[in-house]
Amino acid sequence: MDISVVVPLYNEEESLPELHAWIKRVMDENKFSYEIIFVNDGSKDRSWDVIEELSRKFPEVHGIKFRRNYGKSPALYHGFARAQGDVVITMDADLQDSPDEIPELYRMIMEDGYDLVSGYKQKRYDPLSKTIPTKLFNATARKVSGIKNLHDFNCGLKSYRKDVVKNIEVYGEMHRYIPYLAKNAGFDKIGEKVVHHQARKYGKTKFGLNRFVNGYLDLLSLWFLSSFGQQPMHVFGFIGSLMFIIGFIAVIVVGVLKLIALSKGVYGFLVTDSPYFYIALTMMLLGTQLFVAGFLGEMISRNSEERNKYQVEKEV
Ligand code: UDP
Ligand code: MG
Numbered sequence: 001m002d003i004s005v006v007v008p009l010y011n012e013e014e015s016l017p018e019l020h021a022w023i024k025r026v027m028d029e030n031k032f033s034y035e036i037i038f039v040n041d042g043s044k045d046r047s048w049d050v051i052e053e054l055s056r057k058f059p060e061v062h063g064i065k066f067r068r069n070y071g072k073s074p075a076l077y078h079g080f081a082r083a084q085g086d087v088v089i090t091m092d093a094d095l096q097d098s099p100d101e102i103p104e105l106y107r108m109i110m111e112d113g114y115d116l117v118s119g120y121k122q123k124r125y126d127p128l129s130k131t132i133p134t135k136l137f138n139a140t141a142r143k144v145s146g147i148k149n150l151h152d153f154n155c156g157l158k159s160y161r162k163d164v165v166k167n168i169e170v171y172g173e174m175h176r177y178i179p180y181l182a183k184n185a186g187f188d189k190i191g192e193k194v195v196h197h198q199a200r201k202y203g204k205t206k207f208g209l210n211r212f213v214n215g216y217l218d219l220l221s222l223w224f225l226s227s228f229g230q231q232p233m234h235v236f237g238f239i240g241s242l243m244f245i246i247g248f249i250a251v252i253v254v255g256v257l258k259l260i261a262l263s264k265g266v267y268g269f270l271v272t273d274s275p276y277f278y279i280a281l282t283m284m285l286l287g288t289q290l291f292v293a294g295f296l297g298e299m300i301s302r303n304s305e306e307r308n309k310y311q312v313e314k315e316v
Contacts, residue, residue, distance in 0.1 A: 003027070003034040003106060004085035008075030009093035010041045014202035016050045016093065020061065023091075023099045030103050037062045038093075039079045042069035072206075073175040080165035086110070088165045092156035094203065096125075098196045105159035108191055115164050115187035118150055118179055119157035119195035126199075133212045140216070144223045145180040150192055153179055154215075157195055163187070167311060176215050177222055184226045186311045230307075232297025240290030247283030250276040 005023055009016070020036065027034045038051045040063060051063040064078050076090060087109045091097045101119065108117045124131055134154075141153045154176045168181045179190050228235045253276045261269035271277050301307060 001035060001085045002032040002087065003102065004083035004088045005034065005036045005099075005102070006039065006076060006079030006083055006088060006090045007036065007093050008039045008041055008072050008079065008090075009043065009047060010069060010072075010075075010206050011043045011045045011047060011203060012093040013043070013046045013050055015095045016047060016054070019091075019093060019095055019099070020054055020058070022095075023102070024058070026099045026102050032102075032106070034085065035060045035062060035083075037064065037079045037082055039063075039075040040065045041071065041075040042066045071173060073170045073173055076175055076178075077170045080168075080170070083162070083165060086162055088160045088162060090156060090158050090160075095201045096198050097155075097157040098198070101157060101193065101195045102159075105157075105193060108193060109159050109161050112191070113189060114191040115161050115189045116179060116182050117159045117191045117193055118152060119155035120150075120152045120192050121155055121197035122151075122194045124197050126197075129209070130205075137212060137215055141177065141180070141219060144219055145177070145183060147179050147183055147190055150179055150190065152192075153177060155195070161187070173214055173218055174222070176211075177219065180219075180222055180226075184222075186313070230301060232301060233294040236290045236294030236297060240287045240294060242287070243283045243290065244287030247280045247285075247287055250280035250283060254280060 007019070016038070023034075023036060038054075038061070040048050040051060048063070048065050051061070051065075055061040055063055062082065064075075064082065066075070066078075079090070080088065087106050089102055089105055091099070097119065105117050105119075108114050126134075134152075138151055138153055142148055142150060145153075158178065160182075164182050164185070164187050167187075168178065168185050170178060170181065174181060182188075183190065254271050254274050257274055257276070258269065258271055261267075
């Protein structure tokens, strides 16, 4: 099979028939063999009935129904697990992404050799309250992930080589950083294609402003996991030791100052009068704590199921 289209959706009943007809038209025109996997993320409207109806009429339409709303990442995760096409394309259900982009996204994977191609909504039809923070968000994501050529990490329209989706784990709200997940798994041929974007036709956006707060926190944990996830002691132990050494030097300074004072016969000089006393106190306490955090981190990572999960590309 050439293409699997994975569509996560939450309350998008009005859009579905139109989206399906559009995808079908593009696929038929290009003679692709394909499947469409609608992942119904606990919709409260008639979305699931629509999907069932479509799949009765069209054998290439499949559906997965969550019992409740879990989020876009879990929906993608299940869609990816089910996908069988050589190329997997993800697309939002709200008709903001255009299925007309599919043939080129497919070609870039198959012919240009990309592992992942992300859409880039150069001209967006979203409110300013969303586009400006998005710019900032993408700039940060580019810096932290080291994927310098992407302008739009969170674009719902993306295509993947099948290997990619089978070897990454999209969890929590990590759908914003799939290119980063792919890169960490060793898929580093990541490209971009400018895509058409349209205003939402039906319904309204499912993400509020907290997307940006959560987005930054997720980026931070991804960065930490990919840099130190396997060896937490390297970061905590290093900072901890450094602080402890500074604290220790401060202790010596305090001691020497006290001795000098004593030798001069000044008995009123208290160690707590010296700023070094407080430096010594905080540095040694914090240093020890960080050290302990490092040990705990090591123990946790030693017990984690991921500890021996490495990407083996081929064996003969
Ligand atoms: N979506 C989902 N689960 C959720 C929230 C959203 O499956 O909990 C789907 C939604 O139905 C749409 C896609 O994710 O197909 C993108 O959502 P939306 O269009 O609301 O995001 P925006 O375009 O505003 O970034
Ligand atoms: Mg949308």
